Amino acid sequence: MNFRQMADQIGFSEEEFLELVGLFLESSLSELDHINTAVDEMDFKKMAMSAHSIRGAAVNLGFAEIHELAKTIEGNAGANELNGTVEAAEKIKDNLEQIVGTMVLTGRD
């Protein structure tokens, strides 16, 4: 994960990009909590909304895998299905932790 390269792709400095990543982590972790609660409550609308929010932010910053996982959750929720949702949410969490790890390594946490 090369933050400088990702920043270049959207025409931002690394500093500005990391500020956005910080915001992304904060909002995505919160949305992930909402997804987990929505799974327990079988609230597909809430599930779709939170997955959509993660998806939009992820695609804009270039986190392609998170975007795809969130898209799966959103699609499932749209079809009132849970098949694969919990796993996708877990994987999103792993990805977010990986981003945190990279930030720690680069001294940006």
Add this chain to the structure above:
Amino acid sequence: MKNAYPILVVEDDPVTRRLLEKILQEAGCSEIRVAVNGRDALEILKHSFYPIVITDWIMPEMDGLQLCHAIRHDDLPGYIYIIVLTVKDSKSDIVRGLEAGADEYLVKPINPSELLVRLKTAQRILELEKSLKMTNEEIRTLSIQDPLTGIFNRVYLMERLPQEIKRSHRYGHPLSIIMCDIDHFKDINDEFGHKAGDQILKEFVHCLNAAIRQDIDWVARYGGEEFLIVLPETDLQPACLVGERLRRVVSEKVFRLKGKDIRITSSFGVSSFNPAKDQRTTFDVLMEQADEFLYEAKREGRNRVKGQNVKDKLFELKGESYEEEITSRR
């Protein structure tokens, strides 16, 4: 890119919101405001006008497409150029977005260069709208204004007076009109030429305008040297006093034409109606009566005011001073 138009960003995701703000700020956008959903945006648009709206589609409470519909159905002070910016990327999504009233449909991830070039298009459209509006206003002004005197013309009179009459009926308030005419105007034209005649007309109109209530009463040129003054919320007697005051002002004024001082006189026909007493007065009746009294004032020797309520007794002024009443009315 210098964008002079304020932009409203409607986005529930804080990351995208911040990203958009940064892109727009760096592009030199003058004013950027953010809303977190469609409802929030509509609330903002109720109080402040944003000619460019960049909106997400999927949002809680009110989504971007519902916002597009609402904007297109609302009576707003100008055109709003709407850009939908979403992750929904199928052809049918794009069609739905544009059908909802969006001018532009962009798919995330945001490409700053693409967004800015689309904003340039927005600017071009808004500039065109502005110039079209200005041209329309100019045409409208030209179509209702008398080019010589600058007051309203007959076209405007025929359009506006019936509205004034309707309003009087609706609210039960009186209305008066004064038809006036410069006496022996043809002689001025014959002796001094048409240019001098035009000067008299302009100065005459100046006298009329100076004696009426600003933003309430109004004057229109009815024909060559014939004018109509409309006095809303005014009964016959005060209207006749206004006529009398005008008659006196005009008769006392010295006009300088080709090195010669000359004086003119004018005649006035006043017609009034009070909806409380008469529900049937129409534009034609009011105009005919004012014309009739103007004619009578002329026939009786000119330089006088004749007036009457519709279906009422004759009210006549022969030049007495009504300064006190007129002052209290103005």
